Amino acid sequence: MFLDRGFEGASIEEIAEVARAGKPTIYARHPSKKELFTAVVARNFKKFVRFEEVTPVGATVEERLVSVGITILGMALQVENIGLFRASIAEVRRFPDLAKEVSAMARERGNEAITRLLGEMAECGELHALRAFGPDRLRTTARFFLDLVVLPLIMRALFGESLESLCAEIPEHVSSRVSFFLAACRRGTDD
Amino acid sequence: MEAITRLLCEMAEGEELGALRAFSADRLQTAGRIFLDIIVLPMVVGALFGDSLESLRAEIPEHVSSRVSFFLAACRHRSDN
Numbered sequence: 578m579f580l581d582r583g584f585e586g587a588s589i590e591e592i593a594e595v596a597r598a599g600k601p602t603i604y605a606r607h608p609s610k611k612e613l614f615t616a617v618v619a620r621n622f623k624k625f626v627r628f629e630e631v632t633p634v635g636a637t638v639e640e641r642l643v644s645v646g647i648t649i650l651g652m653a654l655q656v657e658n659i660g661l662f663r664a665s666i667a668e669v670r671r672f673p674d675l676a677k678e679v680s681a682m683a684r685e686r687g688n689e690a691i692t693r694l695l696g697e698m699a700e701c702g703e704l705h706a707l708r709a710f711g712p713d714r715l716r717t718t719a720r721f722f723l724d725l726v727v728l729p730l731i732m733r734a735l736f737g738e739s740l741e742s743l744c745a746e747i748p749e750h751v752s753s754r755v756s757f758f759l760a761a762c763r764r765g766t767d768d
Numbered sequence: 769m770e771a772i773t774r775l776l777c778e779m780a781e782g783e784e785l786g787a788l789r790a791f792s793a794d795r796l797q798t799a800g801r802i803f804l805d806i807i808v809l810p811m812v813v814g815a816l817f818g819d820s821l822e823s824l825r826a827e828i829p830e831h832v833s834s835r836v837s838f839f840l841a842a843c844r845h846r847s848d849n
Binding site: 665666669673674675676677679680717721724725728729732735753754757758760761762763764765 | 798802805806809810812813814816817818819834835838839841842843844845846
């Protein structure tokens with residue numbers, strides 16, 4: 578309903594009808610339409626971007642990070658996710674908190690998951706010796722990874738590029754970005 | 769994209785950046801895209817999702833500084849190896 582009509586166009590009455598639930602039931606769980614929408618986005622995001630299932634695969638650090646990037650992008654570039662992100666951006670002037678909550682939820686979940694994965698990968702092998710993978714820098718490094726690898730394709734999807742062609746680009750895109758990411762981590766920054 | 773590629777190209781005429789492989793003519797466009805993606809895009813996405821422009825502007829110097837440092841670290845490492 579939200580995907581078809583946007584946030585404003587979907588009424589609680591219609592949502593209740595489609596969900597075969599009474600309005601009081603819906604309001605008991607979600608006191609306002611905004612909270613219902615945020616819950617729908619969160620549930621959808623959780624359903625399609627299952628970070629807990631992301632397992633690095635491969636013999637080298639590069640291969641393992643590439644597998645992580647490919648898996649996350651494959652899950653994120655779903656019609657439902659992109660549609661709900663678009664719907665929240667479209668309502669940003671009327672409901673500024675709505676989009677902020679949606680974006681914070683996506684960013685926090687993503688950052689938490691990548692921080693955990695990088696931390697696990699840094700427990701042994703080459704990454705352990707790199708400053709970028711020190712406990713005090715892991716969150717920043719995870720953000721760089723997401724911004725460099727994941728965000729650009731999501732942004733292009735938000736602006737209407739075909740999900741099919743973006744998905745076809747994923748392996749090459751992730752491979753080149755992971756290579757850039759690791760180059761920066763290996764060199765280390767001056768700060 | 770065109771503007772940043774041109775700017776990087778002009779900067780690559782200098783000694784230090786000119787010596788980096790990432791700033792060679794055939795790689796400049798890729799470097800420009802990565803520069804925009806890692807430095808500009810996160811702020812634009814924040815703004816689109818309703819973050820206050822005032823607070824985003826206040827974050828610009830620190831954000832750009834750390835991202836430029838990361839960007840240059842990658843460019844330098846790739847030239848050394």
